[in-house]
Amino acid sequence: MNTILITGGAGFVGATLALGLKASRPEARVVALDNLKRRGAELNLPRLKAGGVEFVHGDIRQEADLAEAGPADLLIECSAEPSVLAGYGGSPRYVIDTNLAGTINCLEHARQHGSAVIFLSTSRVYPIAALSALQYHETETRLDLEPAQALPGASGAGIAESFPLEGARSLYGATKLASELILAEYGAMYGLRTIVNRCGVLTGPWQMGKADQGVVVLWAARHHFGGALKYIGYGGSGKQVRDVLHIDDLLRLIEVQIDRLDDLSGHTFNVGGGREVSVSLQELTALCREHTGKTITIASEAETRQADVPVYITDNARITEATGWRPAKSVDDIVADIARWLRDEENSLQSILA
Ligand SMILES: NC(=O)c1ccc[n+]([C@@H]2O[C@H](COP(=O)([O-])OP(=O)(O)OC[C@H]3O[C@@H](n4cnc5c(N)ncnc54)[C@H](O)[C@@H]3O)[C@@H](O)[C@H]2O)c1
Numbered sequence: 457m458n459t460i461l462i463t464g465g466a467g468f469v470g471a472t473l474a475l476g477l478k479a480s481r482p483e484a485r486v487v488a489l490d491n492l493k494r495r496g497a498e499l500n501l502p503r504l505k506a507g508g509v510e511f512v513h514g515d516i517r518q519e520a521d522l523a524e525a526g527p528a529d530l531l532i533e534c535s536a537e538p539s540v541l542a543g544y545g546g547s548p549r550y551v552i553d554t555n556l557a558g559t560i561n562c563l564e565h566a567r568q569h570g571s572a573v574i575f576l577s578t579s580r581v582y583p584i585a586a587l588s589a590l591q592y593h594e595t596e597t598r599l600d601l602e603p604a605q606a607l608p609g610a611s612g613a614g615i616a617e618s619f620p621l622e623g624a625r626s627l628y629g630a631t632k633l634a635s636e637l638i639l640a641e642y643g644a645m646y647g648l649r650t651i652v653n654r655c656g657v658l659t660g661p662w663q664m665g666k667a668d669q670g671v672v673v674l675w676a677a678r679h680h681f682g683g684a685l686k687y688i689g690y691g692g693s694g695k696q697v698r699d700v701l702h703i704d705d706l707l708r709l710i711e712v713q714i715d716r717l718d719d720l721s722g723h724t725f726n727v728g729g730g731r732e733v734s735v736s737l738q739e740l741t742a743l744c745r746e747h748t749g750k751t752i753t754i755a756s757e758a759e760t761r762q763a764d765v766p767v768y769i770t771d772n773a774r775i776t777e778a779t780g781w782r783p784a785k786s787v788d789d790i791v792a793d794i795a796r797w798l799r800d801e802e803n804s805l806q807s808i809l810a
Pocket residue numbers: 463464465466467468469470489490491492493494497514515516517533534535536537538554558576577578579654655656657658659664670
C-alpha cells in the first residue's frame with residue numbers, strides 16, 4: 457500500500473486510523489480528506505500534521521475534491537453524518553447526500569484508480585423493530601439478552617450478520633445499508649476489492665462525544681467537566697446496554713484486513729466489543745465516577761425515544777473465525793483511557809466537550 461486515502465480523515469475514526477497506519481507504514485503516503493463538519497475535528501489537524509499525514513480540506517459530495525486528493529491503493533471510507541437521529545424533524549438532505557451519494561463518489565474514485573475499499577458501516581443497518589423484539593431480562597444493573605432468541609442471527613452472544621434486514625432502521629442506517637449494496641456491485645462488476653465492517657459503538661480518546669453520537673465520551677466528559685445527564689427510556693433507570701470497542705482494537709483489525717485484503721475481500725463483518733466488552737448506562741456512570749473521581753446527578757425520563765433500542769451486542773464470531781481478531785481492551789480500560797485523555801487535553805477540549 458503506497459498511498460492510503462482516508463475520507464472523514466479528521467474525524468474520530470478516520471484520524472485515529474490515519475495516524476496509526478502512517479506510524480506502522482512510515483514509507484506510505486497517508487492522505488486524510490475531511491470537510492470539518494464535525495465540531496472538534498479541527499483539533500485533529502495539528503495531530504495529523506505532526507504524524508506525517510497529509511490533509512485535504514474537501515467534501516465527498518464533490519467529485520472534484522476527491523480528485524484533488526489523488527489516486528490511492530486503498531480508500532478507507534470513514535466520512536459520515538454518523539448520528540442515528542439525522543433527518544428527524546428536518547431535512548434528510550445532508551445525511552443522504554453524504555452517507556449515500558458521497559460514498560458513491562468515493563466508490564467512483566476507487567473504480568477510476570483501482571483502489572481497494574474498506575467501508576465503515578454500522579450495526580444500525582439492522583432494523584429497529586427487530587432489535588427491539590429481542591428477548592431480554594432485567595438484572596440489577598442492566599438488560600441482559602436471553603441465550604435463546606426467536607430471530608435468526610440472534611443469540612445470547614449478540615447479533616450476527618444473518619440477522620433479518622427487513623424494516624426501518626433510521627436514515628443513518630438506511631444510507632449505510634444502501635452504500636453496502638452499491639459497494640457489493642462495484643466488487644462484482646468492476647472487480648474492486650472491498651471489505652465492510654458493521655461496527656457497534658466505537659469509542660476512545662479523541663472522540664468528540666455529543667448527545668446523539670459518542671455516548672461513552674459524552675458520559676465521561678460530563679463527569680469530568682460537570683454538566684447534566686439523563687437516563688432516557690426503558691423506565692429511566694439506565695439499564696440499556698451497548699457493546700463498545702476501543703478504537704485501538706479497531707485499528708488492529710484494519711491492519712489485519714489490509715494485510716489480508718485478497719482473501720477477506722467481498723465479506724461483511726459485524727465488529728464490536730461483544731458480550732465481554734459491553735456496558736449499561738448505569739454501569740458506565742459507576743465507571744465514570746471511579747475514573748474521573750467526580751459525581752454528578754443523573755436525571756431520569758421513563759419514556760423511550762424513537763430509534764432507540766434496549767440492547768445491542770455484536771456477535772464477533774465471523775470476524776474472529778476469519779482472522780483470529782478479538783477485542784483486547786475492557787470497558788474499564790476504555791473509560792480509564794478516556795478519563796486520562798480528558799485530563800491531559802482539558803484546555804483544548806473545554807470548548808468542545810464542556
Ligand atoms: N463512532 C462510532 O461509534 C461508529 C459506529 C459505527 C460506525 N461508525 C462509522 O465510522 C465512520 C466514522 O465515524 P466517526 O465516529 O469517526 O464520526 P466523526 O463524526 O468523528 O467522523 C466523521 C468525519 O466525517 C466528516 N464529514 C462529514 N461529512 C463529510 C463530507 N460530506 N465530506 C467529507 N467529510 C465529511 C466529519 O467532519 C467528520 O470529521 C462513519 O462512517 C460512521 O458511520 C462509527
